[in-house]
Amino acid sequence: MSQLDASHEILQAASLMAKNKRVIAFTGAGMSTRSGVPDFRSPGTGLWVHLEAAGTDETQSGTIQAFGRDPQTFYEHMKPLFQKILSAEPNAAHYALAELETRGIIHTVITQNADLLQQRAGSKNVIEVHGSLAEATCIQCYKVKPFPPLLDQFLSDGIMPRCQECGGAMKPNIILTGEQLPVRAMLAAQQALRRADILLIAGTSLAGGPATALVDRAYLQGSKLIIINQTPTLLDHVADVVVHDDVVKVLPAIKATLQKLKEGPHV
Ligand SMILES: [Zn+2]
Known part of the structure; x- marks a missing residue:
């Protein structure tokens, strides 16, 4: 049109x-x-494509349960999407x-x-x-921190961000499957x-x-x-x-x- x-x-x-x-x-x-x-919540696009390429069961890896089991893998799969979002302009x-x-x-x-x-x-x-990428929450003690500095650190050293208080994994405040x-x-x-x-x-x-x-x-x-x-x-x-x-x-x-x-x- x-x-x-x-x-x-x-x-x-x-x-x-x-x-x-x-x-x-x-x-x-x-x-x-x-x-x-990319629209990372839609099957066939974005995150799901990265997960398929990684040979992962796509129905499992975008869930909160999968994050709890293996947050490092979640971060690795999300890395290309995080990089795209960081370099995107309005x-x-x-x-x-x-x-x-x-x-x-x-x-x-x-x-x-x-x-x-x-x-x-x-x-x-x-x-x-x-949800929002502005903040992340510790999945153990629920401490909330700004996410962008944690993301910068992950993108430079490849190690998933951990809570400074208790060592738990920091989950970006985006809503995963299985979360309210x-x-x-x-x-x-x-x-x-x-x-x-x-x-x-x-x-x-x-x-x-x-x-x-x-x-x-x-x-x-x-x-x-x-x-x-x-x-x-x-x-x-x-x-x-x-x-x-x-x-x-x-x-x-x-x-x-x-x-x-x-x-x-x-x-
Ligand atoms: Zn914590």
């Missing part, structure tokens, strides 16, 4: 956002693919959402991504419902969504899981939905605006259209 084909939808989305008081963004892996971060989609927050149009970004790219683009109000989503973040997301007039959904197919249930609930409570994703999503049929195109193209276009709407009537 060219930019022209979607221009009607982009104007619709911008008009809705201009009219409504509280816009919450809900984002997924599609936001970061153009930054070079893209135009991240910057568009950050600027819309600065302008007071977007209130909060709820993200399923743990890669910190939305925050690095300048967003202040970010809720990470699938972070309670505090989920509650914060629910609270943000309760008063949402519009949900701007970007880069996620809403394929299921507790985070997607948040969107279902917001819709049932009366939020309007704007969906931007390359492929169809489970909620396309109830959304007010749907654009099947790249977030890197569409979000900056919505931002620019909103700017024009604010400047004057001649759009």
